[in-house]
Amino acid sequence: MQVTTASHTARYARILVKLSGEALLGSADYGIDPVVLKRIALEIKDVAGLGVQVAVVIGGGNIFRGAGLARSGMDRVTADQMGMLATVMNALAMQDALEGVGMHARVQSAIRINEVCEDFIRRRAVRHLEKGRIVIFAGGTGNPFFTTDTAASLRAIEIEADVLLKATKVNGIYSADPVTHPGAQRYARLTFDRVLAERLNVMDATAIVMCRDNGLPLQVFNLNNAGDLMRIVRGEDVGTVVTND
Numbered sequence: 001m002q003v004t005t006a007s008h009t010a011r012y013a014r015i016l017v018k019l020s021g022e023a024l025l026g027s028a029d030y031g032i033d034p035v036v037l038k039r040i041a042l043e044i045k046d047v048a049g050l051g052v053q054v055a056v057v058i059g060g061g062n063i064f065r066g067a068g069l070a071r072s073g074m075d076r077v078t079a080d081q082m083g084m085l086a087t088v089m090n091a092l093a094m095q096d097a098l099e100g101v102g103m104h105a106r107v108q109s110a111i112r113i114n115e116v117c118e119d120f121i122r123r124r125a126v127r128h129l130e131k132g133r134i135v136i137f138a139g140g141t142g143n144p145f146f147t148t149d150t151a152a153s154l155r156a157i158e159i160e161a162d163v164l165l166k167a168t169k170v171n172g173i174y175s176a177d178p179v180t181h182p183g184a185q186r187y188a189r190l191t192f193d194r195v196l197a198e199r200l201n202v203m204d205a206t207a208i209v210m211c212r213d214n215g216l217p218l219q220v221f222n223l224n225n226a227g228d229l230m231r232i233v234r235g236e237d238v239g240t241v242v243t244n245d
Contacts, residue, residue: 009234009235010047010051010052010233010234010235011162011233011234011235012052012161012162012163012233013051013052013053013162014052014053014055014159014160014161014162015047015052015054015055015161015162015163015164015165015233016054016056016152016156016159016161016163016164017044017054017055017056017057017165017167017229018056018057018148018164018166018167019056019057019058019059019167019223020058020059020148020168021058021059021060021061021062021063021086021087021090022059022061022062023036023040023062023169023223024040024062024093025062030062030063031062032062032093037093037097038097038100038101039226041094041097041098041100041101041103042101043226043227043229043230044056044103044134044229045098045101045102046229047229047230047233048103048134050233050234052233053130053132054134054135055129055134055135055136055155055159056091056094056134056135056136056137057136057137057148057151057155058087058091058094058138058148059087059090059148060083060085060086060087060089060090060148061086062086062090063090064082064083064085065083066079066081066082066083066084066144067079067080069082076144076145077144079144081144083140084110084138084139084140084142085111085139087138087140088107088109088116088117088138088139091109091117091136091137091138092116092138094136095107095134095136103133103134104131104132104134105133105134105135105136106118106125106128106133106134106135106136107136107137107138108120108121108124108135108136108137108138109137109138109139110138110139110140110151111139111142113139117138120137120139120142122158122159125137125158125159126159126160129159135159137155141154146206147203147204147206147207149166149204149206149207150204150206150207150210152164153203153206153207153208153210153211153216154210156211157210157211157214157216161216163216163219164211164216164217164218164219165219165221165229165232166202166203166218166219166221167221167222167223167229168220168221168222168223169222169224170222171186171221171222171225172186172187172188172220172221172222172238172239172240173186173190173200173202173220173239173240173242174186174187174200175187175200187240188237188240189241189242189243190240190241191242191243192208192209192211192218192242192243192244193212195208196208196209196212202220202240202242203218208242211242212244215244217241217242218241218242218243219232219240219241219242220239220240221238221239221240222239
């Protein structure tokens, strides 16, 4: 579905943007860089200005990585629950940044923490989007053993987003890690089956299968390239597009 404004046409009416917690680090080793947070908020504001409904899922790796501590001996369920709480912290920070640039935003959490945010209720989330509010989904899926990538796929499907936009540190999906393999090939388009078969690791397999089985397009782009989010929404060829075709 396209959205037409006075001067621009957006390819999508409703999108979900998946941000890693590490995306908020900037040049720091831990926590949240306010400059990066504001830049992301401004880019989301620009996209919403086209009439596009925007939802966001943020990971928690800048604060706490549950899987890492589980490998070190912590109980996996406990570690994952701590990771879910980290995503709530990041979501609240993003909500504040969006409000700071004049947007209305709501945080909905998969784990109950009513003093600071709403519970995830699908119909309420859709209503917020229809009213032009940015909805930030926190707490993962609310279950251990599932990543925030899977949460992003799940929420995108539930709210009937037109596309899932996965923000990374590179310009799409490559045949190998472009940081360690300078000659790696960037793919412009891929199928979900090929991503799975070649283990390209842009998202975990559960998230990829959910996108494939529900016909949800995935587009991978570089969050560090200012303006790429807007370019995608306007229909420009950015990053890598993954579909069933």
